[in-house]
Amino acid sequence: MLISNLDKAKILTEALPYIQNYNQKTIVVKYGGNAMINEKLKQAVITDVIMLSLAGIKVVLVHGGGSEITDMMKKLNIEPKFINGLRYTDEETIDIVQMVLSGKTNKDLVNLISLNGGKAIGLSGLDSGMIKAKKLNKDNIDYGYVGEITDINITPVTDLLEKGYIPVIATIAQGIDNDSAVYNINADTAAAEIAVKLKAEKLILLTDVKGLMTDVKDEDTLIPVVKISEIEDLKNKGIISGGMIPKVECCVTSIQGGVKRTHIIDGRIQHSILIEMLSDEGIGTMFVE
DSSP states (O other), X not given: OOOOHHHHHHHHHHHHHHHHHHTTOEEEEEEOGGGGTSHHHHXXXXXXXXXXXXXXXXXXXXXXXXXXXXXXXXXXXXXXXXXXXXXXXXXXXXXXXHIIIIIIIHHHHHHHHHHTTXXXXXXXXXXXGOEEEEEOOBTTBOOBXXXXXXXXXXXXXXXXXXXXXXXXXXXXXXESTTOOOEEEOOHHHHHHHHHHHHTOSEEEEEESSXXXXXXXTOGGGBOOEEEGGGHHHHHHTTSSOTTHHHHHHHHHXXXXXXXXXXXXXXXXXXXXXXXXXXXXSXXXXXXXX
16 A cells, blocks of 8 residues: 555654654663564564664663574474473573574674664673573472573663663573572563663563453454553453463563553564554553553
8 A cells, every 4th residue: 555745744743742752761672572583573673663763762672582592492402391481491591592692683683773774782681790680489490590680780771872872682691699600581571670770761562462452362352551550450350361461560560660651562563663652543552550
């Protein structure tokens, strides 16, 4: 479908007040799921991030890379193992996680941003001890080298933002005290904690669903806005369940930590970030206090 020049002008006019409102404010985007695998979606995410940055919005890109980690493990004839949705991470696996996330995935994203005219620098939680963690101890289950964040040194991120760069962050962490281990960190959790430390205006989680729905089989039942006071009731009704629980909990953590708005949006839709940020209609589910 061709868009007329007049329609293009109307779209830009609609975006203007949002650009003005978010100018020099910080947003954190957690990038994962199908949007990291599909090349068209990946290109759309990268161009969205660059456009926002060029418009004067400070963007931090926090990424996962589960599919690439799994692919590498299979190439090495190592069978991936998951416990309660978390990747069991033994010594062999954490080496692969570090190699893939900090190496290939992170640098591929930095390169793609650069090739499309943006300015990015890749970081991992190991750089300047940016993300500190201890071994996850939940319900007495051993997850291996899966970590629970204890502290974030946000200075490396703010330094890059002040210089006009897009920080691209791989979520592995450094052990605390005398623990020399490297830990695998859930990217949603890391994005939420980073957003709080940055006092971000928004946290956006890209997912493979439309948002929070009263019926997961019917996308027309999308809930556009949720107050955090409603979340416990939605859990009791089974509306928030399964893999949506930790994502919603990340949104709650961010809101309670001072982030103004958090969003779960459909990363399968091209330019979903721009739709959420710069249009009247928005997209997905927004969480507010």
